[in-house]
Amino acid sequence: MHSKQSKLFPIILFAGTALFLKVHIAFSAEHGGTPWTYDRGIAGAKGPDEWETLNGNWSCNGRKQSPIDVVTDQVMQKDPTNPPNLRLTVAGNKPITGEIRNNGYAPTFFVGEELTVKLAGGLLQESYFMKQFHFHFGCNDTVGSEHTIDGNTYPIELHMVFWDNTNYATYELAAQGEDGLAVVSVLYELPMANINTAPTNNALEKIALLLNNVVDENSNYVVTQSEGIHIEDLAPLLTSADVADRFYKYKGSLTTPGCYESVTWFVMNNHPQITEKEIMAFRNLKSSKAHAQGPNVGRMCNNFRNVMPLNGRQIHSNIVIE
Ligand SMILES: [Zn+2]
Numbered sequence: 001m002h003s004k005q006s007k008l009f010p011i012i013l014f015a016g017t018a019l020f021l022k023v024h025i026a027f028s029a030e031h032g033g034t035p036w037t038y039d040r041g042i043a044g045a046k047g048p049d050e051w052e053t054l055n056g057n058w059s060c061n062g063r064k065q066s067p068i069d070v071v072t073d074q075v076m077q078k079d080p081t082n083p084p085n086l087r088l089t090v091a092g093n094k095p096i097t098g099e100i101r102n103n104g105y106a107p108t109f110f111v112g113e114e115l116t117v118k119l120a121g122g123l124l125q126e127s128y129f130m131k132q133f134h135f136h137f138g139c140n141d142t143v144g145s146e147h148t149i150d151g152n153t154y155p156i157e158l159h160m161v162f163w164d165n166t167n168y169a170t171y172e173l174a175a176q177g178e179d180g181l182a183v184v185s186v187l188y189e190l191p192m193a194n195i196n197t198a199p200t201n202n203a204l205e206k207i208a209l210l211l212n213n214v215v216d217e218n219s220n221y222v223v224t225q226s227e228g229i230h231i232e233d234l235a236p237l238l239t240s241a242d243v244a245d246r247f248y249k250y251k252g253s254l255t256t257p258g259c260y261e262s263v264t265w266f267v268m269n270n271h272p273q274i275t276e277k278e279i280m281a282f283r284n285l286k287s288s289k290a291h292a293q294g295p296n297v298g299r300m301c302n303n304f305r306n307v308m309p310l311n312g313r314q315i316h317s318n319i320v321i322e
Helices: 002-030 048-054 171-175 202-214 276-283
Strands: 086-090 098-102 107-111 117-121 128-137 156-163 181-188 220-223 247-252 263-268
Touching (some): 098 202, 107 202, 128 276, 202 276
Parallel strands (some): 181 263
Antiparallel strands (some): 098 220, 107 128, 117 128
């Protein structure tokens, strides 16, 4: 009896594994993507160190990759090409509606109406329009952001993704084109320990609530007019005249595969606060894609890429050092 069982068991195990692999491959193919993860330091895990090897069309091994560490001592401040203020405008000053999705890699809010949110200024040659915004965040407070400033990391980073619809017919073409995208990065911080006076950020609080609808992977939620996100709450740094100019600008890439080097980055230097309660809503998100193994299997958090070499690129800013 015992010997029979032990012979049968590996066969069942093998059949189960084969079935799992088949389902997994079919799922990936259906969604048209090469599977990848955020697993670091695990050989064969399809993590950031292996992205370049996973698909021949990707640019993850390029010379102008993102994110980067902004070394503020090396930023060009008095350069004549210092960019003027960024300007973010919303058609009709309405709250933004659209759809929030858990795609397994980041909670992503897709703007419903094209050409509603416009980014201009900052020496951008064209106006850029918001396609979506999403977040990268840690499983604990010590990690999370993709960009770092003088080596400092932040628990969560917002990316607002804009595309040049003057020179490109579609977002997908812009994402693989030259200067096709502009991404505004906002690094949030938690209040200092023992200080309980975090100002309420209406947009982040609202997003944290909306995340309850997309906890599970592949879930979507339509955000209505009454629930709409006020972009000025989400990006106070861009609508407040006295801080709108405080950004670091450089040429880089998407921070997810295929890492196309099409992005003009604006990393804001002011850091609004996020509460512990709000960030917990992000950490509750589930995913089977972000981590295939290791301690965070089944969770989305730690969905960040590590900083990439600058390779001689210049970082510009119009922050005036006094
Ligand atoms: Zn991002």
